Amino acid sequence: MTFLKKAAFAALATAALCAQPLMAEQIEQVGRAAYLEATKGKKVIFVPLSQGMDLNQAWTAVWQRHAARYGFSFEVRDPNMDTAAGIRALQGAIAEKPDVLIVQNPDVQTYARALKQAQQAGIKILQINMQSITQTDSYVGNDWIEMGRLEAGELAKTCMAPGAPSKKIVWLAGVQTGAANIYMREGLNQILAENPGLELVSDQPADYDSEKARQITETVLQQHPDLCGIMGIWDNAEVGAGAAVLAAGKQDQVTIVTNGAGAATACDSIGKGLLDVVYNFNAPIQAEIAAQQISELLQHPERQAGAEKTVFFGPITRVDKSNATGRNCWTLDQLK
């Protein structure tokens, strides 16, 4: 009796397994073996601007996690903001023929030729957040024109409203030749054209430095005591603008809008009243999107480098006092 029962169960189980064609011998998630095969032993090299920035640390934390989990090697060649060292790092990477090369451009021109060479050498290239005029296999990062529109739009909404202190705004750029700067400025220009009366009273680059931002803001506030808003490009620099506004006691009058990777330090700055709105491009999510692109490039070794060029713009979240918490404010330890 028990023997018959067991035999019947065994027969049933065998039949059930045979009915699922791909799960013949052991449990296997569809496509996982192929995925592991495609990523295993592959080589990914990242040439950043500098690993000292919060966004870079977030990206690499995420990519290192993927690399460790799926067995590809991931190396960072940090030129520490030196473009000449960056070109050398790129040349070195081309010689090593990695399967994917990730590049964060210092500006639109500097790496353009090296990227072309790398593509001709058959290396697949993912550009992250900062574009070059040479378009490569993939770009993952901000829609910078939209970022400019969002920030300027925020100021337009505040400063064109009845009861606003004035219609005067300031653009604190980073470095004027940077791709992000050029595109954000375009977005700002669009908003200025759409909002006659909105007046740009100062357009000075703060060189991604908080003290420079503070100095410019302090001087501009003397010229335009009725200033309504300031827009910037990196939360860590615009805290200087915030410090100048706070020192002048005008925190209720001047709205400071900027963008950033979404690190907890930005939320702290909002809490301290140094910044009003941060358009958070959430570097960890950007990195996950880029990781998808990396895995796609690794899974299609037969595809020629540069054969398909894709662009994906990451998320942008508006963060102010009301939502400067939780996932809008990551710390590096959470990402590892």
Place this chain on the structure above:
Amino acid sequence: MAGDTPQPTGSGRRVKITQESVVTAIAALLFVVFSIFLNNFLTQGNILALLKNVAILGTLATGMGFIVVGRGIDLTMVAVMVVGVAFAIWLTTLGQGFFGAIVIGGGLVTACGLVTGLLIAVAEIPPIFATLAMASVIYGGGRVAFSSDVLYAPANVAWLSFIGSGTFLGLPASVAIFLALAALVAAFLRLTRFGRFVYATGDNPHAARTMGLPTRPVLVAQYIVAALIAYLAGILLTGLVSSINTRLYNSTLIYDVLLVVVLGGISLSGGQGGVRNVLVGTVLVGILINGMTILNFSYTSQNLIKSVILLAALALDAAINPRDEQTSQSGDI
């Protein structure tokens, strides 16, 4: 001041034109022109903002001037400033109180100055190379230790906020601290025996040593003082923007500091000038930057104008203070 003696030419008495007076005149001229043509330039608020914007630069330049008077140059100042303060902030993240961390940071900074001073005074490496290399070492060490470029000071440190936004006798605290430091260094250079040793060493190091002056200890002490002044500048900076940006090491700040010193009329051949020259140079650069910011000049053209002025100042320096064949030797810059 030593070596600043007028040289009467011809039979008639001529007014000696020093670089300091030329720069003062240029600064005064710019001030008048900006006051007339720029709205809101000549307001109390703007003048205070102008001073506040050069407080850090002036503080660093006071330290640099102190070194250049002794015929040295200290290119480590910006590295010491950012790494010293970043180290102190990093200690606070490990649970150390902020004041204690600042004191420990001061110890590190003193050690940096000591090593630099020993390299120059004992190993006799020319200061420009010794400090250039040390700057890389200090910044590189910091770069390895702290993962981020920007470190935020702990919130709610009352005295730090006071430095940033407080006032003292109507002056912004940072400006008051800068002026107090300048007065202290000036008094030290003019009134103390050690100060005279600095001038003597700068004027002619070999003669100073032959006379029995303790030139080596003087040199080492100078670099320690400069490092501590750089650290003070870093604390001022942190007070102003509540964070320290170690990337400043890669900026043109150290050259701006040199610009102020040379512009003010402290000759790179040493033994001449004093804190007054630093103040004049600082004020001129302050007026220039303030005016150019109001005029909305681009960053690149601001740097260009500053560089042209530095070049002109160097040329003027060479014409007014010709090199002395007897004392210009190796180690000279």
